[in-house]
Amino acid sequence: MNVTIANEGPKTVVTLSGRLDTTNADQFQNDIAPLFECENPDFEIDCTDMQYTSSQGLRMFLMLQKSVTARGGKMVMKNMNPQVREVFDITGFSNIITIV
Amino acid sequence: MKKRFEPIVDKCGEIVDYLMSAPYIPDDVSLQFKIRLSVEEAVENVVRYAYDGGIGWLEVGSELEDDGVVLSIELRDAGVAFNPLELPEPDLDATVEDRKIGGLGIFLCKKMMDSVAYRYENGCNILTMRKNIA
Numbered sequence: 001m002n003v004t005i006a007n008e009g010p011k012t013v014v015t016l017s018g019r020l021d022t023t024n025a026d027q028f029q030n031d032i033a034p035l036f037e038c039e040n041p042d043f044e045i046d047c048t049d050m051q052y053t054s055s056q057g058l059r060m061f062l063m064l065q066k067s068v069t070a071r072g073g074k075m076v077m078k079n080m081n082p083q084v085r086e087v088f089d090i091t092g093f094s095n096i097i098t099i100v
Numbered sequence: 101m102k103k104r105f106e107p108i109v110d111k112c113g114e115i116v117d118y119l120m121s122a123p124y125i126p127d128d129v130s131l132q133f134k135i136r137l138s139v140e141e142a143v144e145n146v147v148r149y150a151y152d153g154g155i156g157w158l159e160v161g162s163e164l165e166d167d168g169v170v171l172s173i174e175l176r177d178a179g180v181a182f183n184p185l186e187l188p189e190p191d192l193d194a195t196v197e198d199r200k201i202g203g204l205g206i207f208l209c210k211k212m213m214d215s216v217a218y219r220y221e222n223g224c225n226i227l228t229m230r231k232n233i234a
Contacts, residue, residue, distance in 0.1 A: 092192030
């Protein structure tokens with residue numbers, strides 16, 4: 001799992017690639033820790049190359065969305081592959097996270 | 101194929117990789133995704149919760165049934181008797197503020213497989229997951 005975080009103007013673009021699973025969930029949590037701290041969050045999470053996520057990944061996306069909502073910010077996840085999208089649909093995450 | 105892992109602390113990835121290495125795991129991306137996710141969630145559940153202190157074993161196996169149409173995967177452990185299928189279902193309609201964190205692993209496993217069954221036998225938890233792979 002690779003995570004890159006880049007600032008593009010007021011927006012923060014987070015690019016995910018690889019598999020997010022039990023072997024790297026802790027690392028992922030560390031990698032995205034800065035996203036829980038910044039003011040005025042405006043996150044675009046590019047999932048083009050994220051092949052897989054388990055419930056451990058979902059946990060982190062929900063925690064991040066809760067944090068963004070509490071700070072009055074914005075978060076969008078984009079370009080999920082159909083399998084990952086199905087996981088978000090089945091778990092109801094599609095209703096609480098904006099996916100484009 | 102069948103293999104016993106002991107100890108199982110931090111072995112979830114290795115156990116999942118073992119089960120996914122079976123020659124009859126389908127190449128289809130969507131099917132493979134569903135099987136991997138179900139296996140990972142079920143194995144993780146045992147690794148995290150079955151044994152106090154994480155010291156114990158997990159035996160995993162798989163085979164084809166019904167003339168190769170159905171993939172059957174079995175997990176067996178001697179940990180605390182626990183039926184994961186009785187875990188409460190997540191509230192899928194909750195708002196983001198009210199949505200509880202966690203509780204999705206076994207739910208996903210049930211959704212992704214065609215059937216998941218649990219039984220307690222001779223001091224062992226046995227979880228059997230089946231998926232039509234034809």
